[in-house]
Amino acid sequence: MTDTIDSPALRAWLHEFARRVAENSDHLTALDSEIGDADHGSNMDRGMAAAAAAIDSDPGAEPGQLLKLVGRTLVSTVGGAAGPLYGTLFLRMAAAAGDAGPLDAAGFAKALHAGLDGVMVRGRAEVGDKTMVDALAPAVDALEGELAAGAALDVALAAATTAAAAGRDATADRVARKGRASYLGERSIGHQDPGSASATLLVEAAAATLGTAADGQA
Amino acid sequence: MLPTATPMRKFLNDPGDAVRDSLVGLAAAHPGVLRYDAANGIVVRADGPVPGKVGVVSGGGSGCEPLHTGFVGPGMLDAAAPGQVFSSPVPDQILAATHAADTGAGVLHIVKNFTGEVMNFEMAAELAADDGVAVEAVVVNDDVAVLDRPGTAGRRGLGGTVLVEKIAGAAAERGQALDAVAAVARRVVARVRSFGVGLSSCTPPVAGRPIFTLPDGEIELGIGISGEPGRQRVPLRSARELAALMVDEVLTDLAPAPGAPVLAMLSGMGGTPSSELHLLYGELDRCLREAGVEPVRRLVGNFITSLEQSGAALTVLELDDELISLWDAPVHTSALRWGM
Structure with a gap:
């Protein structure tokens, strides 16, 4: 039952994401200053710090409630494009998780997939537009593919992390078609998309906290 | 970098x-x-x-x-x-x-x-x-x-x-x-159409440093209002040449009727002095008339900016009687006030 994702496991993931966002805040902002408006790190850090505080203030919350709390907090605190997009990601995950209590690996993957779908609709973004979707979509594909092939959650999340990072790195070769970077046209080529970088941190945080291999640290 | x-x-x-x-x-x-x-x-x-x-x-x-x-x-x-x-x-x-x-x-x-x-x-x-x-x-x-x-x-x-x-x-x-x-x-x-020219970057308070650096003698064409780089980086040129370029960009896209009355707004980006804005407006006004439209309403100053960025953006609105009447109607805000 080590692949069960209960409230403590979800909290560990969300805190780890907040920690990684804080640690990489300057890096994310530096990426954003090249093709955006130099605020992705500070905005995400402010939002995830608030989200971490919100879930700490509600120790009894079930997985679905936790995800909803994070989504609402991000919508209310981040602003910009990242607020509605990350907010929608967690709100759709919450809706998919429902009130059923702990998630199994397949349930977590399904929730993450629902979150990705929500981001694509809210942002009107496709894979290849040079956005966070370019990291999240291959990660969800890898996670679902590995789980369907019988892999354990930690193995599947490791594959998802690799896929997310590859998707993130590939954004550097693309022309931005969404968001502020799109105003630069061809000049956006050669720069990694900041949203794909923060989305990769989200997947990395999951690999570090969820599944068997993470038990020792969680 | x-x-x-x-x-x-x-x-x-x-x-x-x-x-x-x-x-x-x-x-x-x-x-x-x-x-x-x-x-x-x-x-x-x-x-x-x-x-x-x-x-x-x-x-x-x-x-x-x-x-x-x-x-x-x-x-x-x-x-x-x-x-x-x-x-x-x-x-x-x-x-x-x-x-x-x-x-x-x-x-x-x-x-x-x-x-x-x-x-x-x-x-x-x-x-x-x-x-x-x-x-x-x-x-x-x-x-x-x-x-x-x-x-x-x-x-x-x-x-x-x-x-x-x-x-x-x-x-x-x-x-x-x-x-x-x-x-x-x-x-x-x-x-309505607009086109902006940036002569510098700007520094958001939380970031604490300029969003980009502009080498000496270069400017950004086609900027927005968030201090980000524009569509193209080119060598600095005279106000007369820049005005011609701005009017051409805006009017080519707007395609106003010949002789149309227009509202011309020149907004500084926050860091360009009034004297420079008016210098540029003089060139723009002439270019607009030469291009066959008549600026019957004008607004020059800082109205939509990008912190302390140097630069300016031209906005042209093709007018009709109703729009002129609504533009002239009384307004009392901290940045725009007439008629009351």
Whole structure:
């Protein structure tokens, strides 16, 4: 039952994401200053710090409630494009998780997939537009593919992390078609998309906290 | 590469409080015109809401002042939702501004076409609809520097936003219904175009360093209002040559009727002195006339900016009698005032 994702496991993931966002805040902002408006790190850090505080203030919350709390907090605190997009990601995950209590690996993957779908609709973004979707979509594909092939959650999340990072790195070769970077046209080529970088941190945080291999640290 | 950190010399307390502290000062300077609702993070008309009047609400990232908070007051906006510097306000703020402006006649949202602002206003409009408030949204996308291709984010909302806020505000003040106010706002969007030139970058207080560096002798063509680089970096040239280029960019896209009366707005980006703006306006006015349109209304100054960036943007609106009448209608805001 080590692949069960209960409230403590979800909290560990969300805190780890907040920690990684804080640690990489300057890096994310530096990426954003090249093709955006130099605020992705500070905005995400402010939002995830608030989200971490919100879930700490509600120790009894079930997985679905936790995800909803994070989504609402991000919508209310981040602003910009990242607020509605990350907010929608967690709100759709919450809706998919429902009130059923702990998630199994397949349930977590399904929730993450629902979150990705929500981001694509809210942002009107496709894979290849040079956005966070370019990291999240291959990660969800890898996670679902590995789980369907019988892999354990930690193995599947490791594959998802690799896929997310590859998707993130590939954004550097693309022309931005969404968001502020799109105003630069061809000049956006050669720069990694900041949203794909923060989305990769989200997947990395999951690999570090969820599944068997993470038990020792969680 | 990231620009080298340079010392930031700005009037600040905690950089993270820059937006709030500035709004406190705005309210202190204009107590009869507007009020700062710090709990909701919005600015509202001091004498509002006006019973029976359609509410006119806008908002966006801070750093572009006087847009939008400087345009709150009789004849223009009922409420504005300012976000963090260069970052959209959140739906809670926009919803609070919507409720503050609503007296039952509905509310017009004036939204600049930036990905974040469009999404946050959409989420707020969904929440307002749940609360029973009729909301119409008008998206401003007047920036000719961005190619408007399918599947892209489309053109930015720039100086045209100021004109939409003034004209829609006047229509609402006259007692027009929500659909009529939205219709005249959309008519302005259809007939307005802008193009900006940047002579420097700018420094957001929290980042503490310039967004980009510009080598000596180079400028950015086709900038927006967030201190970001433009469409193209080119060698600096004379004001006369730049004016010709700006007028050509704007009029080629707008394609006004020969001899058309236009409103020409030249807005500084925040760091260009009035003397330079007027020098440039003189060239623009001549170029516009040579191109066959007549600037019958003119506005030169800092109206939509990018912190302390040097540079300026030309906005041209093709006018008709109704738009002229609404433009000339009385307005009393901290940044625009005539007739009252």
